[in-house]
Amino acid sequence: MSDSAPETEAEAETEAEAFPADFLWGAATSAYQIEGAVAEGGRTPSIWDTFCRTPGKVSGGDSGDIAVDHYHRWRDDVRLMADLDLNAYRFSVSWSRVQPTGRGPAVQRGLDFYRALVDGLLEQGITPSLTLYHWDLPQELESAGGWPERDTAHRFADYAGLVAEALGDRVDMWTTLNEPWCSAFLGYGSGVHAPGRTDPVAALRAAHHLNLGHGLAARALRATLPKAARLAISLNPSAVRARTQSPADLDARRRIDALANRVFTGPLFKGAYDDDLLGDTARLTDWSFVHDGDLNVTKHPLDLLGINYYAPSVVSATTDNGPDEGPDLRVPRPDGHGASAHSPWPGAGSVVFHQPPGERTAMDWSIDPTGMYDLLMRYSREAPGVPLMITENGAAYDDKPAPDGSVHDPDRIRYLHGHLAAVRRAMRDGADVRGYFLWSLLDNFEWAYGYGKRFGAVYVDYETQARTPKSSARWYGELARTGVLPQVPPQP
Secondary structure, eight states: OOSSSOSSHHHHHHHHSOOOTTOEEEEEOOHHHHOOOTTSTTOOOBHHHHHHTSTTSSGGGOOSSSTTOHHHHHHHHHHHHHHTTOOEEEEEOOHHHHSTTSSSSOOHHHHHHHHHHHHHHHHTTOEEEEEEESSOOBHHHHHTTOTTSTHHHHHHHHHHHHHHHHHTTTOOEEEEEEOHHIIIIIIIIIOSSTTOOOOHHHHHHHHHHHHHHHHHHHHHHHHHSOTTOEEEEEEOOOOEEESSSSHHHHHHHHHHHIIIIIHHHIIIIISSOOHHHHHHTTTTOOOTTSOTTHHHHHTOOOSEEEEEOSOOEEEEEOSSOOOSSSOOSSOSOSSSSOOOSSOSSTTOTTEEEEOOSSOBOTTOOBOOTHHHHHHHHHHHHHSTTOOEEEEEOOOOBOOOOOTTSOOOOHHHHHHHHHHHHHHHHHHHTTOOEEEEEEEOSBOOOOGGGTTSOBOOSEEEOTTTOOEEEOHHHHHHHHHHHHSSOOOOOOOO
8 A cells, every 4th residue: 555645435435534622743852862961950960971982882973972962952843833833742851861770769860850941841732741761771770780680660660750759740651661572672682772781581571661660650650649640661672573374473473562562562461471482482591580570560551552553574484494593693683673693582583684675764774654553453352442542653763954944844744644543443343542742853863873764753953953844744744733634745
């Protein structure tokens, strides 16, 4: 199906149908990617500060030291959102800005920054959506063992309580973790994200302690926040597809689905890890790090489930009897998660990833809105009664200013149109989707890719920090005003 035009009369009707009047139209960011000011206001290093200073870890030796200077320019950025008619903004809190060692009392100067930001949003009629953790663990906690250690989950709950006490009177929407899969499996498995460790057992331990941390933090939030506050977690589930319908390829799909999706949704929705996940990884660990009572904590009721989606995965069984564990020499593997001699898929070293045919973004990710539709329908079935929120969706392109200074990005508009049409179709088919957050508001520090990938609706000149809304920002603003998908520019 084309991203730019519906193929059937039914699809055309779906795309013309207005989104609900109370639908949230927002943009998303994360603290380390935009704030800068890494040594101001009492903030101490996070694992990403350390990772960026490790030679060879980040493209170009880049870091978030300055990023896009949101710490000093947040008022301008809030005005930008208001000018675009956005009614919601998803941001994350820097743990090491609020609680520099990951223990003890909060630093009020750190909280004051977020108090001012939230007040500025509310003054403009923009709903703040707060994420507690977007990958920036205080370095002191990592030095004590990080997420593979159980204590980190308890430290996270304490931190959640501190932020809730400070902002609970003005923030209604709270997300505990953003993409815990990336924290666990890219941070401790393949090592392409901070802290850069490459231990498959540590990755599985981290996944469980992130699940536990979510549950403990949710309890701390419930104990502190007003009853009307809404609690969420944002996952990046994978729309995993088998390359063929052979039994071997279908089993490869099952293995990756267990590691990409069910390792989190099992504890969240069922209070259990699925038997096949435990069996696939039994040669690595006996999962004794799961203690009695943990899975009662992880199954804390959610008010919203955040879905981050970019592209599907296509997998098959290996044809060469490759290693099931240890370094995977078939790298870079086309799983969309960077190149490493170590796999982020413990227990699934025999699975091969394939790049689907068709258009791709600058990240080399395939463009396929049907994956968005499939995930929304899946979690409507698996978590009935839990409303869904698209907490990230977007695309990187090689955006450049025109001679007159304007920035035109028709490819991004087509990408967004296709995926938002898929959201609308899912809603028409019964999915309870409450809002959509575009990733990202601003071009910014894109983790191990440094400043080489631009996801923003707003172009940032990294030398001057000047902001220029791209044509996609104006297109998205029209959607936020009207609730109806605008036309897309014709293909050049």
